[in-house]
Amino acid sequence: MNTADLGLPVDVPSTALFTDQYELTMLRAALKAGTAERRSVFEVFTRRLPDGRRYGVVAGTGRVLDAVENFRFDAGVLRFLRERDIVDEETLDWLAGYRFSGDIWGYPEGEVYFPGSPIMRVEGTFGECVLLETVILSILNHDSAIAAAASRMASAAGERPLIEMGARRTHELAAVAAARSAYVGGFATTSDLAAGFRYNIPTVGTSAHAFTLLHDNERDAFQAQVNALGRDTTLLVDTYDVAEAVRTAVEIAGPELGAVRIDSGDLLLVAHRVRQQLDELGATDTKIVVTSDLDEYAIASLAAAPVDAYGVGTQLVTGSGHPTASMVYKLVARAESGAEGAPLVPVAKKSSGGKTSIGGRKWAARRLDSYGYAEAEVVGTGPVPDALADRQLLVELVKGGEVVAREPLDAARDRHAAARANLPLSATQLSRGEPVIPTEYVHGGSGS
Numbered sequence: 001m002n003t004a005d006l007g008l009p010v011d012v013p014s015t016a017l018f019t020d021q022y023e024l025t026m027l028r029a030a031l032k033a034g035t036a037e038r039r040s041v042f043e044v045f046t047r048r049l050p051d052g053r054r055y056g057v058v059a060g061t062g063r064v065l066d067a068v069e070n071f072r073f074d075a076g077v078l079r080f081l082r083e084r085d086i087v088d089e090e091t092l093d094w095l096a097g098y099r100f101s102g103d104i105w106g107y108p109e110g111e112v113y114f115p116g117s118p119i120m121r122v123e124g125t126f127g128e129c130v131l132l133e134t135v136i137l138s139i140l141n142h143d144s145a146i147a148a149a150a151s152r153m154a155s156a157a158g159e160r161p162l163i164e165m166g167a168r169r170t171h172e173l174a175a176v177a178a179a180r181s182a183y184v185g186g187f188a189t190t191s192d193l194a195a196g197f198r199y200n201i202p203t204v205g206t207s208a209h210a211f212t213l214l215h216d217n218e219r220d221a222f223q224a225q226v227n228a229l230g231r232d233t234t235l236l237v238d239t240y241d242v243a244e245a246v247r248t249a250v251e252i253a254g255p256e257l258g259a260v261r262i263d264s265g266d267l268l269l270v271a272h273r274v275r276q277q278l279d280e281l282g283a284t285d286t287k288i289v290v291t292s293d294l295d296e297y298a299i300a301s302l303a304a305a306p307v308d309a310y311g312v313g314t315q316l317v318t319g320s321g322h323p324t325a326s327m328v329y330k331l332v333a334r335a336e337s338g339a340e341g342a343p344l345v346p347v348a349k350k351s352s353g354g355k356t357s358i359g360g361r362k363w364a365a366r367r368l369d370s371y372g373y374a375e376a377e378v379v380g381t382g383p384v385p386d387a388l389a390d391r392q393l394l395v396e397l398v399k400g401g402e403v404v405a406r407e408p409l410d411a412a413r414d415r416h417a418a419a420r421a422n423l424p425l426s427a428t429q430l431s432r433g434e435p436v437i438p439t440e441y442v443h444g445g446s447g448s
Helices: 021-033 061-069 075-083 089-096 126-130 133-157 172-185 193-199 209-214 218-229 242-256 267-280 296-301 386-391 409-421
Strands: 039-046 103-106 120-125 162-164 234-236 259-262 287-290 309-312 327-335 344-346 362-368 374-381 395-399 439-442
Touching: 021 089, 021 126, 039 126, 039 133, 061 103, 061 133, 061 395, 061 409, 075 089, 120 126, 120 133, 126 327, 133 162, 133 172, 133 296, 133 309, 133 327, 133 409, 162 172, 172 193, 172 409, 209 218, 209 234, 218 234, 218 242, 234 242, 242 259, 242 267, 259 267, 267 287, 362 386
Parallel strands: 162 309, 234 259, 259 287, 287 309, 374 439
Antiparallel strands: 039 120, 039 327, 103 120, 103 395, 327 344, 362 374
């Protein structure tokens, strides 16, 4: 079942104020100038990947679709804008009837992207498109950063499952979005129940050190947990002495003990010792879960350790050092006039310091080498070359203001696994390097 439609009590009724004031003042000025109704094309892209990253991951697309649907200026929001004198009455009247009626195309969620990739394309009137800048960027920048970190961690973990457990390290609502993005990027479960409820992500959890410290001794704590949760539970064994805890855990739960969790110390050394001890005690099927400030590098360093699963918190929900994907939302084409059917003309900011952009309504395709692996991200304007016609990346997400591309979260998760597998092998390297494939530009035609 896809529970994305259930919502949470913490959901806001409108996303209209998830914006910056200048978007409303631009609208006000454009309405006064008579240019607000000009057909316009905005694109989301990033000029560069975070330092050392080989690819990006598109995440948050489903949340963007929800945000666009809920972008409504209700009476309370309009009253706030009026009281603050942010816009005039003409603009307030326009906002009262706001419904996005344009089209949105984008890379499907879970797909990978590179510098210059037109990750999302928003088309409609200038007025209706410009208002969506901040909410779209806030979602895509956050979720894509988390998904990219999750993907690197999943690559490092190989076939071993990853548990998302970062809710206590970030804002309570960001934690739900982070768990969702981590699942897209390859994590198997989350500890966050709100994420499980909202997005149907599998949830896990047993006990913390506080539960052990509550009891008079470790044996009593373990016995209470096994009595309540069964022998296949996971017992936390590093509150006092690890070796003694493992011995006690097996005495109480027997060889049916599900797992032990190690949350401190030299994880590589301790994991080897615990595995040997478990095997000697006959608990050969008992798994070992490790936690404790893990990132992709720590996970990779444990590849040879007898570890069965990893729990990751802080480094995941902060993007493992890169908490944003640095995406921007730029006007790339607009109609010559407000007349119906007026042709589009490319527009672009000219600037020094690496902030230039390329005008024109763009398509994107991924060219494959003779072995079937990606070799280039091709971005262009005008006609799509025949050789790339069946390799186009953008799909229609919203048509005439109606969402047309909702999908289960598992579809995005599966898509990402396939997209990552289609990249050259060097994409999974954790060493610093350039994007794993180059971005090539093909220019032709007009903005339309």
